[in-house]
Amino acid sequence: MSRIVLVLLGLVAAAALVALPAFGGLATLNLANKIMIAAVFALGFNLLWGQAGLPSFGHAAYYGVGTFATIYMMDAIDRGGAFPTPLLPLVGAGAGFLFGLVAGWFATVRSGVYFAMITVAIAELVSALAQKWEGLFGGEAGIRSIRTNWGPLDFQSTGSVYYLTLVWTLIVLLALYGLQRSPFGLVVRGIRERELRIRFLGYDAHRVKTVVFALSAAVSGLAGGLLAISDESASMVLFGGAGSAFVVLNTVIGGAGVFLGPVIGAALTTSFAYFGSSLSHFWPFYLGVVFVVTVLFAPEGIGGAILARWRRVRDGAGPLIGLGDLAGLAGAVLAMAGLVLLIELTGTICSEAYRAEIASLKGVWPPVRIFAISFAPLTPWPWLVGLVALIGGSRLALGAGRPILPRLFAGRPGPRADQTRPGESA
Amino acid sequence: MHPVLKLVAAAVPALALGVAAAAAEPVKVAYLTPKTGSMAFIGAMYDPTIDFVVKPFNAAGGWNGNPVEVSVYDDQGTTQGAADRFKQAVADGARIFIGAGTSPLAAQNLADIKRWNQRNPDDPAILLIVGAEGVNFTGADCSYYSFRFTTTPYIRQNALAKVMKETGALGQKVYSLQPDYTMGRDMEAATVANAKTYGYEVVGTARHDVFKIKDFSSFVEKARAVAPETIFTAGGGSDLQLILQAASSAGLPAKFAGMFLDEPGNLAAAGPAALGNYTAQIFNAQAGGEKGEAYRAAFNAATGRDPVAFMSNSLITLTMLTHAMKQVPAAPKLPIKALITAMETSKTPWPLGDLSMRADDHQLQLPLVVSVVSKDAARKLDGTDMGFKPVKLLSAEETSMPVNPECKMVRN
Numbered sequence: 001m002s003r004i005v006l007v008l009l010g011l012v013a014a015a016a017l018v019a020l021p022a023f024g025g026l027a028t029l030n031l032a033n034k035i036m037i038a039a040v041f042a043l044g045f046n047l048l049w050g051q052a053g054l055p056s057f058g059h060a061a062y063y064g065v066g067t068f069a070t071i072y073m074m075d076a077i078d079r080g081g082a083f084p085t086p087l088l089p090l091v092g093a094g095a096g097f098l099f100g101l102v103a104g105w106f107a108t109v110r111s112g113v114y115f116a117m118i119t120v121a122i123a124e125l126v127s128a129l130a131q132k133w134e135g136l137f138g139g140e141a142g143i144r145s146i147r148t149n150w151g152p153l154d155f156q157s158t159g160s161v162y163y164l165t166l167v168w169t170l171i172v173l174l175a176l177y178g179l180q181r182s183p184f185g186l187v188v189r190g191i192r193e194r195e196l197r198i199r200f201l202g203y204d205a206h207r208v209k210t211v212v213f214a215l216s217a218a219v220s221g222l223a224g225g226l227l228a229i230s231d232e233s234a235s236m237v238l239f240g241g242a243g244s245a246f247v248v249l250n251t252v253i254g255g256a257g258v259f260l261g262p263v264i265g266a267a268l269t270t271s272f273a274y275f276g277s278s279l280s281h282f283w284p285f286y287l288g289v290v291f292v293v294t295v296l297f298a299p300e301g302i303g304g305a306i307l308a309r310w311r312r313v314r315d316g317a318g319p320l321i322g323l324g325d326l327a328g329l330a331g332a333v334l335a336m337a338g339l340v341l342l343i344e345l346t347g348t349i350c351s352e353a354y355r356a357e358i359a360s361l362k363g364v365w366p367p368v369r370i371f372a373i374s375f376a377p378l379t380p381w382p383w384l385v386g387l388v389a390l391i392g393g394s395r396l397a398l399g400a401g402r403p404i405l406p407r408l409f410a411g412r413p414g415p416r417a418d419q420t421r422p423g424e425s426a
Numbered sequence: 427m428h429p430v431l432k433l434v435a436a437a438v439p440a441l442a443l444g445v446a447a448a449a450a451e452p453v454k455v456a457y458l459t460p461k462t463g464s465m466a467f468i469g470a471m472y473d474p475t476i477d478f479v480v481k482p483f484n485a486a487g488g489w490n491g492n493p494v495e496v497s498v499y500d501d502q503g504t505t506q507g508a509a510d511r512f513k514q515a516v517a518d519g520a521r522i523f524i525g526a527g528t529s530p531l532a533a534q535n536l537a538d539i540k541r542w543n544q545r546n547p548d549d550p551a552i553l554l555i556v557g558a559e560g561v562n563f564t565g566a567d568c569s570y571y572s573f574r575f576t577t578t579p580y581i582r583q584n585a586l587a588k589v590m591k592e593t594g595a596l597g598q599k600v601y602s603l604q605p606d607y608t609m610g611r612d613m614e615a616a617t618v619a620n621a622k623t624y625g626y627e628v629v630g631t632a633r634h635d636v637f638k639i640k641d642f643s644s645f646v647e648k649a650r651a652v653a654p655e656t657i658f659t660a661g662g663g664s665d666l667q668l669i670l671q672a673a674s675s676a677g678l679p680a681k682f683a684g685m686f687l688d689e690p691g692n693l694a695a696a697g698p699a700a701l702g703n704y705t706a707q708i709f710n711a712q713a714g715g716e717k718g719e720a721y722r723a724a725f726n727a728a729t730g731r732d733p734v735a736f737m738s739n740s741l742i743t744l745t746m747l748t749h750a751m752k753q754v755p756a757a758p759k760l761p762i763k764a765l766i767t768a769m770e771t772s773k774t775p776w777p778l779g780d781l782s783m784r785a786d787d788h789q790l791q792l793p794l795v796v797s798v799v800s801k802d803a804a805r806k807l808d809g810t811d812m813g814f815k816p817v818k819l820l821s822a823e824e825t826s827m828p829v830n831p832e833c834k835m836v837r838n
Contacts, residue, residue: 030510131607140533140560140608141533142505144537146541156545158513227506230509231505232541233505233537234505237530238506240504273507274514277461277462277499277500277502277511283462351470353474353477356473356477359726359727359728360727360728
């Protein structure tokens with residue numbers, strides 16, 4: 001693929017992003033905002049994980065601190081403060097940075113599992129504090145504020161928030177890309193690969209790790225600030241474990257080794273959660289399946305798979321999509337359909353609503369509608385069809401001992417046992 | 427008549443009916459509740475209540491021929507999810523929101539509603555809070571556009587203390603053991619505030635972390651040291667079960683008085699340790715006499731289970747909403763302000779007595795049942811030989827607490 005095609009693609013994407021508010025509804029714009037916020041958060045997390053090889057499982061703490069700090073600043077603006085509204089995310093970033101500096105100094109004394117445990121402990125500490133300190137964190141009700149216009153700039157509509165978020169997302173992307181390519185970024189990656197060697201070269205590894213931690217926390221805090229601007233509220237729920245878990249999920253699914261991987265992951269899981277929750281109440285289960293499949297068969301994530309595939313096409317080593325890929329894809333779709341059928345059937349007949357229907361029909365089990373088809377849950381057929389589709393599809397996708405799926409994702413023949421995931425090298 | 431004519435004669439009114447039905451614009455109601463995540467049990471509890479109220483209302487013509495369409499939105503139990511679902515529901519055309527989650531979720535819903543109304547004063551939306559008991563919703567955060575359809579810890583503590591005092595079960599020495607979050611802190615404040623009114627002494631207070639402690643024996647021993655006769659708690663779920671078990675196995679002679687003992691599964695999990703403890707209930711079929719029993723039977727026939735805990739609050743919310751709608755005259759679009767007025771002024775029949783919405787702070791005025799866990803209860807729960815035996819049914823006037831002075835409602 002030539003450079004011109006890439007530039008053209010970039011221009012089309014940019015035009016689409018700028019024009020989105022013109023044809024997207026309120027819900028679409030909100031989704032776009034949430035995707036960008038999740039992407040910035042995941043990028044911040046991946047600075048620590050992908051670049052420095054430090055797996056933090058408590059990043060919600062810095063995200064939440066950024067949200068709260070920004071809400072307080074918004075409130076100050078509302079009461080006549082002079083801070084410009086468009087620069088609000090910097091407040092979140094600053095709060096995240098300061099907190100990250102302190103937390104990072106302690107956490108980075110250790111690496112690997114011990115580091116991860118310290119980050120979890122710090123996140124739990126903040127979470128417990130937020131629950132008890134009602135004056136600062138607003139208790140159960142949380143705290144609220146409202147966006148204030150700044151000069152000629154109006155920030156009342158979702159569209160204006162979209163542009164603000166878009167600009168900040170691009171700034172973060174460029175800054176992080178620059179950081180990655182800078183000499184400092186090289187030292188950080190050096191620490192990931194072999195910390196001892198970096199120390200022998202004369203670098204203070206602990207100081208570098210502390211700074212990276214603080215920068216990562218700052219980007220997470222900035223994401224939190226963007227959330228504050230979008231939702232205009234903050235509550236202690238932000239500090240819960242779900243936030244810390246989702247950012248790991250986004251990064252793993254998207255690919256930690258690729259710069260834009262976390263963005264891809266954030267876009268996929270956020271859209272999935274957004275639409276999935278109105279389609280099926282079992283969407284977290286499906287997301288879990290996607291996560292497990294990714295870890296097992298494509299540890300480099302979707303971003304890694306795309307990159308590998310693009311390299312293969314560029315080197316002329318294979319076509320963009322081969323016959324085997326199509327078979328694997330068909331198998332994966334079949335297996336997913338079978339799984340969805342089984343899960344939805346089980347879930348529906350176990351639900352309160354279904355129990356109510358049985359009661360109102362005086363004990364008759366009504367048919368269950370899935371994929372716009374009615375299934376009778378008391379006959380063995382739907383269960384058999386689901387099982388056959390799941391097993392058959394999986395076998396097709398995995399190619400009976402000759403895995404097609406890994407090749408589909410990794411873009412190379414055969415499983416790759418040699419690769420190390422970030423965080424394992426420490 | 428010619429067969430073809432017959433067919434036409436039959437088809438014309440049918441078509442006309444079809445046109446009329448198509449012209450009827452549904453009144454969209456968004457029901458925001460957690461359906462996934464660690465709080466999914468809350469959403470599951472509310473599911474059967476929606477059809478039970480809305481189906482007969484629509485069958486009887488709905489709002490002047492317009493059916494009410496309730497859509498459930500899954501807020502995933504997070505404030506961010508709640509904010510997202512609000513934006514989605516508003517985009518879908520809903521202007522009536524039912525917030526059926528915990529206090530943080532209801533606070534998020536309320537903030538979203540307030541800002542929507544601030545930005546769209548000609549197209550306002552209202553929030554009906556089903557289960558959030560935070561004092562702020564009818565206190566500092568009270569709003570013309572939001573209504574609370576449950577109690578506060580103050581209302582429940584007051585009802586418990588009143589009835590237990592009358593029957594002599596309360597005693598002189600009272601202890602407060604609370605979960606350490608807003609509701610527990612409110613319950614503690616209520617327990618302390620009512621000491622003079624009901625002539626007891628608060629001999630001690632303690633708070634515990636929520637859903638983190640597995641062994642409550644140290645809390646039980648701390649309480650035993652001051653020998654209380656009654657212990658007030660706002661604890662729920664596994665916390666409450668573990669507290670009851672710890673107290674029972676340590677032989678603590680005090681009674682517990684709480685608000686969440688009738689959540690599904692609590693009696694079965696606590697076992698005989700639950701016996702003799704008091705709870706303030708929203709609904710108890712036995713206390714409602716024939717009417718109460720008929721309501722329970724109708725609900726059971728339609729849904730396969732009895733209404734318990736916050737399910738009753740959802741039933742009350744939907745019943746009062748549909749009842750108020752009947753009083754709003756026909757218009758091209760449901761006028762929200764007329765609905766608010768109807769909500770404030772109408773009395774809604776309910777098996778335990780009339781329900782009304784106080785205009786000053788939009789706090790529901792409702793009858794409460796103070797019950798004791800007993801083997802003599804008319805209905806046994808959760809497959810145990812225990813149930814809730816009503817001690818006294820308090821009317822809406824008796825349970826009412828004064829308007830929170832922090833509530834400064836702007837009526838526009």
